Amino acid sequence: MDFALDEELRMFQKMFRDFAQNEIAPLAEMLDREERPPLETLKLAAEQGFLGAPFLEKYGGSEIGTIGYCMMLEEIGKVCMSTAMIIEVHTSIAAMCLYLDGTEEQKQTYLKPLAQGEKIGSFALTEPGAGSDAASVQTTAVRDGDEYILNGNKIWIINGSIAGTFIVFAKTDPEKGARGITAFIVEKDTPGFTVGRNEKMMGLRGVPVTTLFFNDCRVPAANILGGQEKLNQGFVTAMKALDYGRLSVGAICLGVAQGALEAGVQFACEREQFGGPIALKQAIQNFIADAATEIEALRYLVYHTAWMVDQGQKYTREAAMVKLFGAEVAGRVVNNMLQTHGGYGYTKDYPIERMYRDVRASRIFEGTSEIQRFVIAADILGEKGLKIRP
Amino acid sequence: MDFTFPKEYQLLRRMVREFAQNEAAPIAREIDEQKEVPRALIDKAAQLGLLGVPFPQKYGGMGAGETGYCIVMEELNKVCGSLAVIIGGHIGIGATAIYLDGSEELKEKYLKPLARGELIGAFALTEPGAGSDAGAIRTRAERDRDDYILNGSKIFITNGKLSDVVSLLAVTDPSLGVRGGVTAFVVEKAFPGFSTGTEEDKMGIRGSDTTELILENCRVPKENVIGEVGLGFVTFMKTLDLGRLSLGAACLGAAQLALEASVKWAKMRHLFGKPIAHKQSIQFMIADMATEIEALRSLVYRTAWLVDTGQPFSREAAMCKLYGSEVLHRCVDRAVQIHGGMGYMRDYFIELMYRDARITEIFEGTSEIQRYVIASDIFRQEGVRILP
Numbered sequence: 001m002d003f004a005l006d007e008e009l010r011m012f013q014k015m016f017r018d019f020a021q022n023e024i025a026p027l028a029e030m031l032d033r034e035e036r037p038p039l040e041t042l043k044l045a046a047e048q049g050f051l052g053a054p055f056l057e058k059y060g061g062s063e064i065g066t067i068g069y070c071m072m073l074e075e076i077g078k079v080c081m082s083t084a085m086i087i088e089v090h091t092s093i094a095a096m097c098l099y100l101d102g103t104e105e106q107k108q109t110y111l112k113p114l115a116q117g118e119k120i121g122s123f124a125l126t127e128p129g130a131g132s133d134a135a136s137v138q139t140t141a142v143r144d145g146d147e148y149i150l151n152g153n154k155i156w157i158i159n160g161s162i163a164g165t166f167i168v169f170a171k172t173d174p175e176k177g178a179r180g181i182t183a184f185i186v187e188k189d190t191p192g193f194t195v196g197r198n199e200k201m202m203g204l205r206g207v208p209v210t211t212l213f214f215n216d217c218r219v220p221a222a223n224i225l226g227g228q229e230k231l232n233q234g235f236v237t238a239m240k241a242l243d244y245g246r247l248s249v250g251a252i253c254l255g256v257a258q259g260a261l262e263a264g265v266q267f268a269c270e271r272e273q274f275g276g277p278i279a280l281k282q283a284i285q286n287f288i289a290d291a292a293t294e295i296e297a298l299r300y301l302v303y304h305t306a307w308m309v310d311q312g313q314k315y316t317r318e319a320a321m322v323k324l325f326g327a328e329v330a331g332r333v334v335n336n337m338l339q340t341h342g343g344y345g346y347t348k349d350y351p352i353e354r355m356y357r358d359v360r361a362s363r364i365f366e367g368t369s370e371i372q373r374f375v376i377a378a379d380i381l382g383e384k385g386l387k388i389r390p
Numbered sequence: 391m392d393f394t395f396p397k398e399y400q401l402l403r404r405m406v407r408e409f410a411q412n413e414a415a416p417i418a419r420e421i422d423e424q425k426e427v428p429r430a431l432i433d434k435a436a437q438l439g440l441l442g443v444p445f446p447q448k449y450g451g452m453g454a455g456e457t458g459y460c461i462v463m464e465e466l467n468k469v470c471g472s473l474a475v476i477i478g479g480h481i482g483i484g485a486t487a488i489y490l491d492g493s494e495e496l497k498e499k500y501l502k503p504l505a506r507g508e509l510i511g512a513f514a515l516t517e518p519g520a521g522s523d524a525g526a527i528r529t530r531a532e533r534d535r536d537d538y539i540l541n542g543s544k545i546f547i548t549n550g551k552l553s554d555v556v557s558l559l560a561v562t563d564p565s566l567g568v569r570g571g572v573t574a575f576v577v578e579k580a581f582p583g584f585s586t587g588t589e590e591d592k593m594g595i596r597g598s599d600t601t602e603l604i605l606e607n608c609r610v611p612k613e614n615v616i617g618e619v620g621l622g623f624v625t626f627m628k629t630l631d632l633g634r635l636s637l638g639a640a641c642l643g644a645a646q647l648a649l650e651a652s653v654k655w656a657k658m659r660h661l662f663g664k665p666i667a668h669k670q671s672i673q674f675m676i677a678d679m680a681t682e683i684e685a686l687r688s689l690v691y692r693t694a695w696l697v698d699t700g701q702p703f704s705r706e707a708a709m710c711k712l713y714g715s716e717v718l719h720r721c722v723d724r725a726v727q728i729h730g731g732m733g734y735m736r737d738y739f740i741e742l743m744y745r746d747a748r749i750t751e752i753f754e755g756t757s758e759i760q761r762y763v764i765a766s767d768i769f770r771q772e773g774v775r776i777l778p
Contacts, residue, residue, distance in 0.1 A: 133661040156731050200736035273523035283758045343546045348591040370671045
């Protein structure tokens with residue numbers, strides 16, 4: 001057991017913090033107001049190797065390990081949850097599908113440009129009738145010679161309007177449910193594939209979330225992610241990538257919570273009421289103490305789970321815990337720090353207002369809190385020989 | 391004990407509900423986006439008597455008492471937070487300060503047109519250095535023959551821009567502080583030296599303006615003092631007591647809609663082969679919402695009854711505001727969760743309710759101030775005086 005960060009991680013942490021503070025924080029308010037993605041930041045992040053952080057160098061990655069990658073998301077999440085989510089979906093889910101299950105050739109062709117940030121990745125699973133119930137996707141892929149013809153719609157797809165490479169899940173064997181789903185690599189501008197308008201959301205307004213339309217979209221059979229042998233195994237790929245995504249979202253939530261706490265503490269020390277700073281009030285002190293305690297617990301849940309990943313251990317249960325606990329902690333902390341700000345917290349003059357709208361998404365996307373609880377309970381009860389259904 | 395609403399209250403509820411559903415609900419999203427409640431909607435509310443619900447008819451009001459006013463706030467806030475907040479700022483605190491302690495002349499001159507909706511009111515207490523610590527106001531009122539000359543600024547004022555008439559608190563004797571040194575005035579926006587400053591850009595209730603008011607050598611005739619010189623803090627605190635009750639009622643309405651929408655969605659939305667209503671996680675959220683709403687409803691209308699029967703209600707009003715805003719927060723939060731991704735989208739009204747709701751735990755006394763009011767009332771009866 002050693003909980004100290006080694007020299008290299010401390011160096012990474014400082015680098016991420018500087019980048020987040022200098023390059024990302026100054027744009028956060030504008031991205032929210034203008035509802036646009038931070039393309040300029042993504043370019044800078046690519047130059048720093050931040051868009052392929054956990055991947056091996058031979059695939060264009062920076063090889064900083066999962067703990068280092070989580071630290072990066074934490075620092076970015078602290079100042080701009082929108083930017084963090086774009087990078088997370090790009091890296092942890094879209095590129096990760098290729099990294100985990102792509103063929104060597106696919107990794108060279110598709111993963112490398114993603115990891116080097118030449119293109120942005122997107123992951124298309126959710127449909128109108130397949131949200132929490134991800135296995136009931138209706139999008140079909142029918143074989144026609146050397147191609148598959150895709151038909152269907154995907155909704156709420158993060159990075160939809162800025163991505164160059166999409167991992168799209170479609171039914172290749174409609175009889176078989178989850179075991180009849182295949183992952184396809186689909187490039188932007190493939191005929192028959194169009195991207196809808198950006199959704200208008202409560203928060204995360206810097207994140208482009210769109211509908212994807214597939215109308216007789218022809219994709220080479222060679223674009224089955226993992227090749228022919230992974231036909232009908234796309235759901236497994238999706239679940240593995242989502243495990244990594246859940247851990248990553250937890251790391252972002254850690255950053256959001258930490259950022260909110262720091263903002264709340266600063267406000268509480270500066271704002272004077274009843275003859276002194278409100279930090280002297282027990283109600284405010286309790287907010288701060290509870291937030292700091294939960295954040296500390298979350299931090300080590302995140303790092304421990306990241307360590308498990310890097311050790312090659314199974315971590316599905318822990319990833320769900322990180323997502324569940326992270327989203328709930330971040331929600332509570334942001335709420336209480338907004339309360340600490342009083343009326344000022346309800347105005348757009350302080351970042352806590354944006355954080356409150358942003359963080360509400362974290363209990364919903366990439367598996368709602370209810371789905372995480374199911375995953376955790378299913379894993380625990382499964383050890384007792386009990387198979388539960390959602 | 392009789393928990394049924396008399397016929398006239400049932401009729402009032404039906405009338406407000408019809409107005410709210412037909413006139414306000416269809417444009418609630420537009421109000422949020424345009425950052426303005428159309429004047430025509432306010433005028434229509436005025437025609438129905440909704441801008442003077444609790445006041446006696448001789449002052450231009452509907453004469454429906456606090457119970458009637460709670461019914462109106464409940465129904466309005468169910469469909470449009472911005473409209474409810476405008477009317478709350480106008481009646482619940484702005485005009486109420488005049489109603490409670492104003493002279494007959496002031497009531498004749500200002501309350502009557504306010505109650506009829508010919509004028510819009512506001513209530514100005516908060517200052518940059520005086521939020522929860524309302525006693526720390528610095529706006530100064532100095533006597534000059536038959537006038538007072540006011541200097542200072544007020545921030546976060548609901549209806550600051552929209553209003554014609556403002557009930558405003560200022561210091562008349564700095565040596566006495568809130569105990570005898572603070573006075574309430576009716577100030578017309580048209581008085582020279584009275585202007586509006588920065589308007590806040592807010593998370594929600596965006597159709598209701600929250601604006602700074604600036605007083606620069608603003609002359610106010612001494613006849614515009616509400617109640618007695620030096621006793622303005624008492625007037626304002628009594629006013630806020632009533633405001634808290636009606637805010638509790640407003641929270642009740644929105645919470646009820648969050649529940650109704652969630653039930654409807656849970657019946658309709660299929661996942662895993664069945665409506666999500668069959669999932670225990672969803673069922674228990676619905677059960678908790680319904681239970682809390684039921685408790686809130688009883689608390690609100692029982693407190694309204696205390697007011698209408700002339701009994702003390704300060705502690706209970708703080709409970710209405712505290713519990714109402716927290717129940718509403720939990721209900722809209724659960725409603726977003728039950729709606730999943732749809733609850734986060736601006737295509738759907740749940741998202742707007744979530745943003746609008748968050749102010750209720752902050753304005754007109756934060757939850758922390760309500761807890762202080764409740765605890766101090768309890769301890770006072772035990773002979774212990776606590777300070778905030």
